[in-house]
Amino acid sequence: MRTVLVLVRHELRLLFSLWLWAARRRHGTGEGAAFGYARGQGPMMLGFGFVIVIESIMMSVLLRNHPAVQRAWFTVDVYTLVLIVGMHAASVVRPHVLDDRVLRVRRAAHVDLRIPLEKVARARRELRTTHERTEGELNLAIGSQTTVTLELTEPVAHFTFLGRRQDIRLVRFHAEDADGLVKAIARARSAPSPIPDPTG
Numbered sequence: 001m002r003t004v005l006v007l008v009r010h011e012l013r014l015l016f017s018l019w020l021w022a023a024r025r026r027h028g029t030g031e032g033a034a035f036g037y038a039r040g041q042g043p044m045m046l047g048f049g050f051v052i053v054i055e056s057i058m059m060s061v062l063l064r065n066h067p068a069v070q071r072a073w074f075t076v077d078v079y080t081l082v083l084i085v086g087m088h089a090a091s092v093v094r095p096h097v098l099d100d101r102v103l104r105v106r107r108a109a110h111v112d113l114r115i116p117l118e119k120v121a122r123a124r125r126e127l128r129t130t131h132e133r134t135e136g137e138l139n140l141a142i143g144s145q146t147t148v149t150l151e152l153t154e155p156v157a158h159f160t161f162l163g164r165r166q167d168i169r170l171v172r173f174h175a176e177d178a179d180g181l182v183k184a185i186a187r188a189r190s191a192p193s194p195i196p197d198p199t200g
Contacts, residue, residue, distance in 0.1 A: 006162060013109035014086030021089035028112075032099035035181045037107075037174045038091035040143035045088040052081045091142075096175055098184055100191060103150075105173050107140045110161050113171065115150065122151040123185040125178045136167060142174035148181060 020027055026034060056077035063070035090108040097104040103120070105113045126149040131139035138158055139146060155167035175181045 003162060010109060010161070011083065011086075014083055014090055017090035017093050017109060018082070018086050020093040025093065027094050028104070029095065029097050030099070032097040032104075033184060034095040034097055035175045035177055035184075036092070036095045037142050037176055038088060038095075039176050040145065040174055041088065041091060044143060045084060048084050049081055052077055052084065056081075096173070096181065098181065098188060100188055103185065105140065105150075105171060107142070107173070111140060111158075113138070113156065113158050113168070115152070115156055115171070117185070117189050119152050119154055119156060120150055120185065120189060121153045123182050124149050125182050126172070128172060131172065136169045138166070138168045138171045138173075140171070140173040146172040146174050147178035148173055148175050 017027070056074060059073050059077070060070055063073060087108050094106045094109065094112070096106055101117055103115045103117060105111070105115060125147060127145060127147050128149075129145045131141055131146065133139075136155070150171040150173075152169050152171070155169050158166045158168045160166065
């Protein structure tokens with residue numbers, strides 16, 4: 001039952017992302033600087049959508065003598081296509097966000113990892129196209145590549161799609177402006193902390 005609720009919530013987020021995309025709005029950026037990552041997956045998503053359209057046409061022809069099954073199959077194909085577009089929309093409207101205290105590393109509607117800047121030991125631009133599953137590492141590849149690597153001073157908690165906790169010490173993710181993001185992280189980490197007001 002919990003898995004069903006997680007899936008339904010995820011699909012609702014994808015559908016909401018379509019509305020945000022159409023309205024040219026972003027989710028959760030606030031006063032922070034946004035760094036996109038969706039451009040690298042555009043061709044892949046277009047390919048998935050093309051396959052669904054071709055499959056729908058072919059199955060409509062094959063099932064032309066079974067109209068009830070044909071309609072059901074067509075409905076499933078249309079909904080699948082909507083979800084594919086929704087996944088791309090979620091990546092567009094949910095960019096990485098950097099403010100003066102936290103970096104939010106995101107991927108579509110299912111990853112939103114908040115990393116306090118004081119826990120960032122090192123941030124570097126690093127292009128990688130292969131990623132092995134390793135304990136304590138989180139790889140968020142887009143188009144099979146990551147461009148930024150974060151080494152952390154201590155683990156941060158990451159919860160998988162189905163809620164399993166992982167303690168992460170190293171994060172690799174993709175950003176279109178990887179150099180700009182790494183430099184912005186360095187500036188944010190070196191900025192002086194505000195002096196508290198003694199009068200309260």
